[in-house]
Amino acid sequence: MSVIKKIPVILSGISAGLLGSLFIVNSAFANTKANDSSQADGSIHHVSATVCKTCHKETYKQWKGSMHANSTAFNDPIHGTFYRKVVGDPGKEGVTMKNGKYPVCLQCHAPNAAKDKVTKLDSKPAYAEGVNCIACHTLKKYNGIDGKNGKLNLGIKAYEYTDKIQGTGRNSNHLLNALTAMGDEFGFTDGDDDKKPNPHLGKPVTVDGKDIPALPMESNPKQLRTSDACMGCHDKRNNAHGVPLCATGDEYIESQAKADCLSCHMPTTGSKSDHSMGGGHSLPMLQRSVVFSMESKKDGNTIKSVITIQNKQPHTMPTGAPFRNLHMKVMAYDKTGNVVWENAKGHPGKTDKQAYMHMVLVDDKGKPTAPPTAKGQGADNRLKAFETRELFYDIPAKDIVLVRAELYYNLLWPGLVKKFGDKIPADVTAPKLISTSENAL
DSSP: OOOHHHHHHHHSSSOOOHHHHHHHHHHHHHHHHHHOTTSSSSSSSGGGHHHTTOOOHHHHHHHHSSTTOOOSSSTTTHHHHHHHHHHHOTTTTOOOTTTTTTOOTHHHHHHHHHTTTTOTTTTSSSHHOOOOOOHHHHHEEESSSGGGGOOOOGGGGGGGSSSEEEOOSSOOOOOOOOOOOOOOTTTTTSGGGOOOOOGGGGEEEEETEEEEEEOOOOHHHHHHEEEGTTTHHHHOOOOSSSSSEEEEHHHHHHHOOSSSSHHHHHHTTTTTEEETTTOTTOOHHHHHHHEEEEEEEEETEEEEEEEEEEESSSSOOOSTTTEEEEEEEEEEOOOTTTTEEEEEOOOOTEEEEEEGGEEEETTTTTTTGGGGGGGGEEEEEOTTOOOOEEEEEEEEEETEEEEEEEEEEEOOOOHHHHHHHSSSHHHHHHEEEEEEEEEEO
């Protein structure tokens, strides 16, 4: 039986006027479009995150510092560099990929613009905000990214989406409150000290002097509280030749992990989920991702050092973009702090290959190449999901009083850093020290 049919039974003694008010409030939940004059075109995906900020200040602050908020070619220097090289100017309308099609990148990096097939990303705030509040909270159902004929439906194409805000269930089940609130626009807020007009009832409201459009809400925890919220963009991505460039979803499935993406990337404190959504750009997240330790013992004229790296994640470390990598430096010091021995001069990629953890993409001749031109995957010695790896070093013992190991995370291969160093800020391309271990002898 529907909620509407139950009303005469539950509220048989109410006046016709009050009952009419309740019908109006409840019917707002049934409307698919947000009916509000401040949205002239009626498109909820044109609503800026600054509208949400009015009530959700802390969540907005977290999101604003996230890579989701900085996902477009204007704000992400790495994506922006590749976008300008492969597609064109993100401030220009009508740009296409080399095959003449709409840029597939925007399906994930600027989903609100992709819905309108717009490429001028600064033409609306909601486009320039990248993956903003509305982009995620209007995803209705994840259909998977596997399309017909082996093609992938990436980003918003992997979803059914709606003009209703999708809630997690914790604060989005309001139909019973609608019955008892009797049309009171304050009746949907828990607690007497924090009652504000609520746009999620389906009507425009004014909060702190600011007009907020109608943003009707419904519960959808299956979509919002599971990995379904993430996989449209973070499952896998192939290049034009069908070569997997990233495959986080496949890695996750292979790990047979029970925890979903949100458990790590959007942990809940109290009743609020962290919208910083840390990943490869977040130093705290990187520092939590591995267990890094070393044991060193003297054996005659040699120091035997064993370094253990444990990947705590249910996917490869690093994952995502194929040019992300790890490298490790091992150094031995004398009593004055001078380096007496090290595993490599500078980057270890050429002289200590076990200390450089990365994936290689190759051309049709098996030579390393860039992601767009890759015809296959080459060597891949990244840490697998939950893998524990040991690396062994024999170090001359003379004058050594301390052995120190350092683990670094890099967003780009060294070759790309050299190639794009003048286009990408140094603080983005610089290696991030994520863990150390020391043994005194």
